[in-house]
Amino acid sequence: MAPDDSRLPTAEEVLGKIKDDGDFDMLRLKVIRKVKENEELRNSIISQVKDSNVLNEESSEELKPRQLSDAIYEELGRKIMGQISDEIWKVIRSNDGIRDDIRGTVESVFNKMMKPELGGDEDNNPSETNDVIDTVIASIKDEANMSNSNEKLEPSSSFSLQVEAQPGFSPVEGNEFPVNSPDRNEALPPGFGSNHGCIDPEEDPDLPPGFD
Numbered sequence: 187m188a189p190d191d192s193r194l195p196t197a198e199e200v201l202g203k204i205k206d207d208g209d210f211d212m213l214r215l216k217v218i219r220k221v222k223e224n225e226e227l228r229n230s231i232i233s234q235v236k237d238s239n240v241l242n243e244e245s246s247e248e249l250k251p252r253q254l255s256d257a258i259y260e261e262l263g264r265k266i267m268g269q270i271s272d273e274i275w276k277v278i279r280s281n282d283g284i285r286d287d288i289r290g291t292v293e294s295v296f297n298k299m300m301k302p303e304l305g306g307d308e309d310n311n312p313s314e315t316n317d318v319i320d321t322v323i324a325s326i327k328d329e330a331n332m333s334n335s336n337e338k339l340e341p342s343s344s345f346s347l348q349v350e351a352q353p354g355f356s357p358v359e360g361n362e363f364p365v366n367s368p369d370r371n372e373a374l375p376p377g378f379g380s381n382h383g384c385i386d387p388e389e390d391p392d393l394p395p396g397f398d
Contacts, residue, residue, distance in 0.1 A: 194314060195299040197321035200292060203299060204322065209291050214326060216284055220277040227273055234262055275327055288326075292319045 195203075204210045221227070240246060240257040249257065277284060296315050 195296060195318075197318045200296050200299065200318045201322055201325055203295050204291060207295070209295070210322075210326070213284070213288055213291065213322075214329075216287065217274060217277050217326060220280075220282075220284065221270065221273050224273055227269060230269065231266055234266065238262055271327075278323055278327055285323075288322055289315075289319055292322055 201210075235241065235258060238258050238261055240254065240261050246254055246257075278288075279285060293315050296318060
């Protein structure tokens with residue numbers, strides 16, 4: 187619902203409009219791609235999984251893939267998700283375009299809500315949108331972290347990064363780290379996140395296998 191002319195739209199109203207228009211998902215996917223491109227992070231996770239105590243115990247050969255991946259998640263999950271969270275925040279706060287994209291999106295939506303007849307082209311006072319920008323940034327980071335803590339990590343040969351942006355989703359069952367059979371010591375790093383119901387994977391062919 188658009189605010190009346192007597193007041194500025196609130197940060198929550200602008201954020202809601204950005205989500206309704208699909209702009210939030212667009213920004214979220216940009217963050218995902220940037221995190222996925224971090225080879226240093228990818229290699230670090232590969233090393234941690236391959237060197238995990240669980241994976242290198244002789245008894246691990248007796249575990250089913252789901253049991254093994256759950257055990258690895260129990261050992262490494264919190265640490266790895268923390269690393270992913272730090273990288274998400276780093277990407278969002280960086281000056282390589284994503285923060286500018288967030289600012290531009292917020293300002294355009296803010297102006298459209300203020301004066302729809304101008305189509306979002308009117309210049310606004312930056313101080314009016316700073317709080318909204320901070321709210322949108324925090325929302326992207328918080329929802330990404332929510333998905334990291336509730337994700338399902340499926341067996342895969344790819345490094346897939348998935349960030350849930352839809353609030354109110356149900357926690358998935360278990361957490362699965364990818365394990366290549368039969369040689370479990372060749373385990374690759376996990377995918378991160380849960381399926382997002384608003385994005386059609388066919389519309390984004392650059393996403394890794396299993397990303398939707």
